[in-house]
Amino acid sequence: MPIQYYIGLAATLFCIGITGVLIRRNAIIIFMCIELMLNAVNLLLVAFSKMHYATAFIRNANTTAGSDAQLFVFFIMVVAAAEVSVGLAIIVMMYRNTHSVDVNYLNRLKN
Amino acid sequence: MNLIYLVPLFPLLGFLINGLFRKSLSKSLIGIIGSGAILASFIVSIILFNDVRTNGSMIVSYFNLLDIEAFKIPFAFQIDQLSVIFLLIITGIGFLIHVYSTAYMNDETNEHFGRYFSYLNLFVFSMLLLVMGANYVIMFIGWEGVGLCSYLLIGFWFKNNTYNYAAKKAFVMNRIGDLGFLLAVFWILAKLGTVNYGEVFASTVKFSASDITGITLLLFVGACGKSAQIPLYTWLPDAMAGPTPVSALIHAATMVTAGIYMIARSNVLYTMAPFTQTVVAIIGLATALFAATIALKQNDIKKVLAYSTVSQLGYMFLGLGAGAYTGAVFHVMTHAFFKALLFLGAGSVIHAMHHEQDIRNMGGLKKHLPITHISFLLACLAISGVPPFSGFFSKDEILAAAYLKNPIFYYLGAIGALMTAFYMFRLYALTFLGKFRGTEEQHHHLHESPSAMTIPLIVLAILSVVGGFIGIPEIFAPDAHMLEKFLHPIFAQSDSIKELHHLDRSTEWMMMGGVSVLIIVVIIIAWRKYSRTEQFVASHGIARTLENKWYVDELYDNVIVRPVTGLGSVLKNVVEKAGIDGAVNGVGRFVHYSSRQLRLLQSGQVGNYILFMVLSIVVLFLVFWNQPQIAHFLEKIF
Amino acid sequence: MSITVVLFWFLTALALLSAIMVLLSKNPVHSVLWLIVVFFAISGHYILLNAQFLAIVNLIVYAGAIMVLFLFVIMLMNLNAETEPQKNTWLKLAGAISGGSLLLILVSVIRSATDMTGRTAQVGEGNIGLISNLGKALFSEYVVPFEISSVLFLSAMVGAVVIGKKD
Numbered sequence: 001m002p003i004q005y006y007i008g009l010a011a012t013l014f015c016i017g018i019t020g021v022l023i024r025r026n027a028i029i030i031f032m033c034i035e036l037m038l039n040a041v042n043l044l045l046v047a048f049s050k051m052h053y054a055t056a057f058i059r060n061a062n063t064t065a066g067s068d069a070q071l072f073v074f075f076i077m078v079v080a081a082a083e084v085s086v087g088l089a090i091i092v093m094m095y096r097n098t099h100s101v102d103v104n105y106l107n108r109l110k111n
Numbered sequence: 112m113n114l115i116y117l118v119p120l121f122p123l124l125g126f127l128i129n130g131l132f133r134k135s136l137s138k139s140l141i142g143i144i145g146s147g148a149i150l151a152s153f154i155v156s157i158i159l160f161n162d163v164r165t166n167g168s169m170i171v172s173y174f175n176l177l178d179i180e181a182f183k184i185p186f187a188f189q190i191d192q193l194s195v196i197f198l199l200i201i202t203g204i205g206f207l208i209h210v211y212s213t214a215y216m217n218d219e220t221n222e223h224f225g226r227y228f229s230y231l232n233l234f235v236f237s238m239l240l241l242v243m244g245a246n247y248v249i250m251f252i253g254w255e256g257v258g259l260c261s262y263l264l265i266g267f268w269f270k271n272n273t274y275n276y277a278a279k280k281a282f283v284m285n286r287i288g289d290l291g292f293l294l295a296v297f298w299i300l301a302k303l304g305t306v307n308y309g310e311v312f313a314s315t316v317k318f319s320a321s322d323i324t325g326i327t328l329l330l331f332v333g334a335c336g337k338s339a340q341i342p343l344y345t346w347l348p349d350a351m352a353g354p355t356p357v358s359a360l361i362h363a364a365t366m367v368t369a370g371i372y373m374i375a376r377s378n379v380l381y382t383m384a385p386f387t388q389t390v391v392a393i394i395g396l397a398t399a400l401f402a403a404t405i406a407l408k409q410n411d412i413k414k415v416l417a418y419s420t421v422s423q424l425g426y427m428f429l430g431l432g433a434g435a436y437t438g439a440v441f442h443v444m445t446h447a448f449f450k451a452l453l454f455l456g457a458g459s460v461i462h463a464m465h466h467e468q469d470i471r472n473m474g475g476l477k478k479h480l481p482i483t484h485i486s487f488l489l490a491c492l493a494i495s496g497v498p499p500f501s502g503f504f505s506k507d508e509i510l511a512a513a514y515l516k517n518p519i520f521y522y523l524g525a526i527g528a529l530m531t532a533f534y535m536f537r538l539y540a541l542t543f544l545g546k547f548r549g550t551e552e553q554h555h556h557l558h559e560s561p562s563a564m565t566i567p568l569i570v571l572a573i574l575s576v577v578g579g580f581i582g583i584p585e586i587f588a589p590d591a592h593m594l595e596k597f598l599h600p601i602f603a604q605s606d607s608i609k610e611l612h613h614l615d616r617s618t619e620w621m622m623m624g625g626v627s628v629l630i631i632v633v634i635i636i637a638w639r640k641y642s643r644t645e646q647f648v649a650s651h652g653i654a655r656t657l658e659n660k661w662y663v664d665e666l667y668d669n670v671i672v673r674p675v676t677g678l679g680s681v682l683k684n685v686v687e688k689a690g691i692d693g694a695v696n697g698v699g700r701f702v703h704y705s706s707r708q709l710r711l712l713q714s715g716q717v718g719n720y721i722l723f724m725v726l727s728i729v730v731l732f733l734v735f736w737n738q739p740q741i742a743h744f745l746e747k748i749f
Numbered sequence: 750m751s752i753t754v755v756l757f758w759f760l761t762a763l764a765l766l767s768a769i770m771v772l773l774s775k776n777p778v779h780s781v782l783w784l785i786v787v788f789f790a791i792s793g794h795y796i797l798l799n800a801q802f803l804a805i806v807n808l809i810v811y812a813g814a815i816m817v818l819f820l821f822v823i824m825l826m827n828l829n830a831e832t833e834p835q836k837n838t839w840l841k842l843a844g845a846i847s848g849g850s851l852l853l854i855l856v857s858v859i860r861s862a863t864d865m866t867g868r869t870a871q872v873g874e875g876n877i878g879l880i881s882n883l884g885k886a887l888f889s890e891y892v893v894p895f896e897i898s899s900v901l902f903l904s905a906m907v908g909a910v911v912i913g914k915k916d
Contacts, residue, residue, distance in 0.1 A: 001757055003868045007859045009761050013787075015852035016768040020861035022722055022844025025834040028777055028823060035815065036768055039791050042807075046878070047870045050798050054879050065885045066877045073803050074887070077810050078898045082905035084815050088822050089909040095826050096915075102834040103717055131767045718840070732854045736861070 006047035013040035027091050027101040031084070037081050042073045115171050115188050117155045118198060119239040121148040133225020141221075142213035145228035149209050151201035156195065163195045168600065170245050170309070177248075182304055189245035189308060193601045196440060196594075197242040197372055198445045204364045205235050207567035211455055212356040214563035223727060227267060233358070236258035237367050242372060246306040247296045248743035250311040250373065253506035254292065254337065257366045258285045264361060265353040277349040284346040292373075293328035298322070309464060312604060320384075327380050327387035331394075334370025338424045341398045345664055347421055351413040355458030358413060363420050363454050364447040371427045371443050375601070378436045382605040388499065392432025392516060396523055399425030401661070405539070408650065408657035411468050412457045413539045420450055422531060426509050429524060434609055435512030437595045437600050442505035444594075447504060448578045449493040452571035456487040459560045459568065460542060464553055471647050475547040479557040482565045484543050486572035491539045493575040495532035495634060498627055501579035507623055508584065514622065525626050532630045532743055533637045540641035575716015586619055586660045633670055753873050756797060764790035775830040777823045781816055788812040798870060800878030 013036060020033030049069030056065035091101060098105045125148030127143055136144070163169075168191030177184040190198075207229060216227050237256025244250045259282075266278030300306055302322055303314055315323070334340070350362050361367070374381055374391070381388055398688075399422045406418035423446050431441035461468055463480055477484045493500035496507070506528060514521035534748035547554050559565065584589035590596075614622075650658055659665075710721075734741060767786040774780045788811045795804035836844075859865065876882060887895055 001754070001870055001872050004859055004865055005757070005761075006870055007865065008856060009764070011855040011859065012765060012852060014770055014874060015848050015855065016765070017770065018721075018725055019845055019848030022718060022725065022848055023772065023841045024838060026777060026828070027834050028819065028828070029771075029780055032771060032780060032819065036784065036787065037769065039788065039807075039811070040812065042803075043791055043794055046795055046798055046800050046803060049844060049877065050800070050870040050872070050875060051868055053757070053877045054869065057871075057875065058906045064882060064886065070800055070803055070878055070883055071887055071891050074806065074883070075891075075894060077806060077863050079901065081810055081815060082901050084818060085905045085909045086912065088818055089777050089912040091466060092822060092825070093912050095900055099597070100834070101826065101828065102836070106715075718836075718844075721843060722847060725851055729847065729851050729854055730856060732851075735856070736858055 003047060003051050006044060010040045010044035010047070012044065013037070013043070025076050025102050025104055027094065027103050027106075030103065031087055035080065035084070038076060042076055045069045045076075112169075113302050114155050114158060114167075114192055115243070116173070118152050118159070118202070119236050119243065121151040121155075122232040122236040122239065124148060126229045126236060127226050129232060130229035133229060134174070135220050136221075136225060138213075138221055138224050141225045141228050142209075143468055145207060145232055146209040146213065146384060149202055149206040150234055152235070152239070153199075153206050155200040156202045159190055160195045160199060163190060163192060164597070168192065171457075172245070178680075184246060184248050184306060186249065187245035188243040188249075188306070190243065191601060192598050193372070193375060193440065194242050196598070197368075198239065200444055201235060201238050201242065201365050204447055204451050204571070205231075205238075205360060206237045206441065207570055208285075208356045208360040208364075208451065208455070211359075211564050212354075212456070213457055214561045215356055216354060218602070223267075224741075227264075227354070230260055230263050230267070231357070234264065234366070235359060238369070241369055247299065247308075247311075248306050249319060250376075251289075251296060254333070254369060255289065257361070257369065258282065258289065258337070261285070261350065261361050261366055264357040265350045267353055267357065271352075274352040277346075277352040281346040281350050284343050285336045288333045288343055291329040291332025291336070293333075294335065295326045298329065308376065310739060315379060315383060318380075318383075323380055323384045324386050327384040328390065329375070331381075331387060331391055332375060333430075334373055335394070337373075338370030338428070339398075339421050340370070340394050340425065340428060341401060344402065344421050345660075345667060348414055348417040348660070351411070355413065355454055355461060358417070359451045359458065360455030361451040362417065367420065368427070368443045368447070371424070371431060371439055374428075374431045375436050377438055378431075378602055378605045379608070381431065382434065382608045383726055388434065390432070392513070392520060394428050395425045395428025395430075395432055396513075396520055396527075396686045397425070398422065399429060399527045400523060400530075401425075403527050403534065404657055405660045406534040407530060408654050409534075410471050410658075412460065412470050412473075412538065412542065413454075413468055415470075416450070416453050416457060419453075419531065419534065422527065423450065423494070426506060426524065426527070426547065429513055429520065430509035433509070433512035433516040434490050434605070435509055435518065436605065437582075437592075438505060438508035438512055439597050441594050441597060444510055445501035445505040445575070445578050447491065448571055449490040449500075449575040452486055452490040452568060453494065455564070455568055455571065456490065459483040459564055460487075462564070463557050464549065467549060467553060470500050470541040472549045473645075474545040475541045475543070475546070477543045477739055479545075480559050482559060482568060486568040487543065488539060489572045489576050491535045493579075495535050495630055496528055496626070497532075497630060497634070499579065500624075501575050501577070503627070504582050506581035507626075508582065508583050510626070511584075511619060511622070514618075515614065521622070525622075525629075528626060529629055529633050532633045536637035537641045538635045540638050541644065544638070544642035545644060572631060584619075586616055586623075626638060636735060753797060753833075757872070760790045760793040760797065764794070775833055777828045777833065778820065781819050781823060785812050785816050788816070795878070796899070797872055799873060799875050802878055802880040802883050828860065 007022075015031045017037035017040060020036065021030050021042070024030055024033070034037065046069065049066035053066035057062040094103055094106070125144050128144055129136070133141065136276035163185055168186055170189045170191065172185045174186050175183050176186050194596045209228070212231065214226070219227065234257060237253045237260055239253070241250050241253025241257060244253060262278045262282040265281050266275050269275050296306060299311060303311060303317060305311065318326070347362055347367065351358055353362075381391070402418045402421035402425060406415050406422060409415045409418060423442070427439045427442050427446070430436070430442060459480060460473065460476060460483060463483075465474070467473070489500070493502040496503045510524050510528070511522055513524050547557075581592075582594045585592065651657075656662065701731065710725075752831040764787050767783045767790060771780045774783060788807060792804045792807045792812070795801070795807060814880065
């Protein structure tokens with residue numbers, strides 16, 4: 001498949017994620033949108049990895065080009081899992097204090 | 112001669128020692144150092160005088176004040192016939208006045224006594240620089256120095272605010288003149304690239320007629336300030352706030368004659384500028400008459416003498432304007448003798464009367480102050496121009512030159528001379544004749560001054576009497592005008608430019624005789640009128656105007672000072688407060704206001720921050736993506 | 750049209766639609782479910798690209814573990830469409846517009862990027878994404894980051910416990 005299709009798909013998913021962050025007030029939904037953006041990037045990385053592999057394969061059949069990108073995706077998932085565990089803990093904590101998941105209550109930065 | 116540098120060095124040393132150690136030295140030591148420095152200078156001056164008489168003038172250059180490529184201003188002294196005469200006047204009379212001051216200022220505390228003598232020595236030092244300098248820049252340094260000392264000494268009793276105002280007035284008025292002088296020096300420098308007298312006078316051909324007129328007029332502005340001519344004369348009467356010996360030294364004998372010295376020094380330029388000469392003569396004559404009329408009705412002993420000084424300086428300028436440079440210098444000299452004497456005499460009277468200066472409260476001092484009285488009388492005779500006292504010869508020479516320039520100048524000058532005789536004898540009669548009009552206590556304390564004060568009086572009285580004999584005119588004895596012969600090298604260049612006229616012998620006899628007789632008549636009238644005065648009635652009409660000095664101070668106040676202060680307050684209140692402050696505060700207020708508005712963007716809502724972040728990313732993408740187009744677009748705009 | 754192309758377009762449409770539904774659902778639980786659909790679609794893409802390891806990890810970690818965590822939290826808080834906080838319309842519009850313009854810009858940048866034209870991603874073949882290849886790289890070159898990531902998990906776990914425990 002042309003790489004531009006993948007880039008377009010990833011960009012669109014990413015922008016949907018951003019729009020979600022912008023238009024929702026529920027902290028959990030915002031968090032989910034961030035996951036969506038991460039996945040868009042992951043998809044793009046895998047697509048690029050396959051693109052590079054295809055180019056390198058013509059010259060060398062035993063190449064491992066592109067495996068780096070896929071490992072990056074793996075590490076991104078690792079980090080995302082860690083992030084989610086901490087992030088959800090924070091949201092639970094916030095809900096315990098304000099009895100809401102509305103991010104508009106989190107305006108302490110103002111002062 | 113290597114002695115030249117010693118002349119200003121002694122007063123400088125005296126200034127430093129007295130100034131630095133004024134708290135630790137005793138009064139007698141301060142007096143000895145102060146007077147001794149001037150005496151040493153005087154002795155060196157006499158040696159120099161003899162040297163000049165035999166060997167002619169000399170220029171000694173020490174180092175370069177300014178050394179830029181082809182443009183050099185050396186620190187050099189020029190000792191010639193003109194400067195050596197001034198040296199003798201300055202150091203000689205300066206010494207007498209220093210001696211006088213040791214007694215006069217004895218009431219001051221040690222510290223102020225030392226301060227007084229250090230200022231006085233500094234003044235003499237500056238005056239010597241002014242006179243000895245071999246170029247206009249050194250003259251200007253001295254010129255500023257004497258102005259500073261004048262300021263310091265007028266305001267010597269700085270606890271009295273009126274005196275401080277007088278000092279400020281003198282300083283500011285002098286500054287106006289100094290500006291003219293400075294511009295003239297720049298003008299000369301721009302045209303010739305040198306300010307050395309010798310080179311300037313040797314290359315006058317390089318000047319155009321307008322250059323010469325401009326330079327001489329500007330120099331004359333400087334002279335007007337320093338020598339108290341119309342319109343810058345009002346500081347001199349106010350300068351009487353200073354101690355009386357200061358008035359004698361600075362405001363009668365030396366500093367105020369700096370203007371005459373400068374013009375006599377630049378005589379070549381003035382002779383080449385007939386227009387300026389006429390201006391100088393008219394201003395001088397106007398000042399002479401104007402000040403004389405004011406002096407007629409003044410009641411403060413020092414004010415009378417001050418206006419008399421202004422008037423006599425006017426005569427000197429009349430002489431300069433008429434081309435009688437010798438006559439002007441001659442009058443400087445004789446005037447230095449008798450006016451110093453008059454001031455010192457007045458100081459003696461004031462000392463005896465315990466700082467009473469109003470002549471309406473004096474009278475009958477003849478018995479109590481015999482030496483002062485005699486010397487004062489001689490000085491009055493000298494200044495009035497009674498033959499054969501010194502003033503007669505010098506004034507006669509000036510008036511004769513004025514007659515040659517324009518007979519009207521002569522008649523007006525003669526009227527001024529009559530007024531001089533009248534006000535001087537009014538002063539004399541009110542002070543020394545008649546009955547004592549002061550308080551009983553003052554009468555009780557009347558005493559003759561100590562010898563430190565009377566000896567200078569006696570010396571000056573002798574000089575006032577015989578001083579004129581160095582300039583006996585042709586008609587009495589041929590070739591008897593020693594001063595003219597002595598000064599001839601200085602004025603030779605001018606003499607070669609202008610055509611020489613000579614008065615008829617008969618005309619000269621008639622003029623001299625007529626004026627002398629009239630003066631004597633006026634003296635007798637004044638003597639008789641004022642020696643009997645007991646009561647003083649408030650004056651009115653013209654006399655009142657004269658008593659108020661023609662309201663010139665008020666006029667200046669209204670025409671110059673008030674508009675300037677008005678402009679100042681307008682600038683302060685409107686331009687400064689509304690304009691500049693408004694702009695500055697406006698910037699502050701704008702920043703404050705806009706930051707308050709911008710602060711609202713910081714809502715603390717994370718969503719808003721992200722929104723802005725996204726928008727910024729969009730903009731960044733736009734910018735970088737379209738960079739060539741944007742660069743092209745910007746090129747078009749700018 | 751080959752089966753890969755059909756699958757590609759189907760998965761793309763599924764991913765985009767589900768992603769939009771994540772935003773539009775009023776009920777957070779529905780959002781989570783739609784997000785799981787998105788992840789499944791992305792995993793499908795990974796399989797198309799022959800990145801089998803990532804496809805399965807994505808399913809297990811994201812769709813399995815993480816989204817279950819989300820569901821747990823939402824249910825724990827008893828969130829539903831009624832309690833959902835709503836932004837005002839203008840802010841929603843502004844957010845949608847800025848997101849849309851970012852997409853527009855990105856798309857135009859991608860279209861104008863010359864070094865991406867004519868390049869293709871290998872679909873359905875190539876063994877780079879197989880677990881044996883990745884495992885070799887992971888335990889040789891990337892062994893240190895791999896170990897560090899385990900430390901990261903440990904610290905995340907400790908952090909979650911510390912934050913979540915009642916003070």
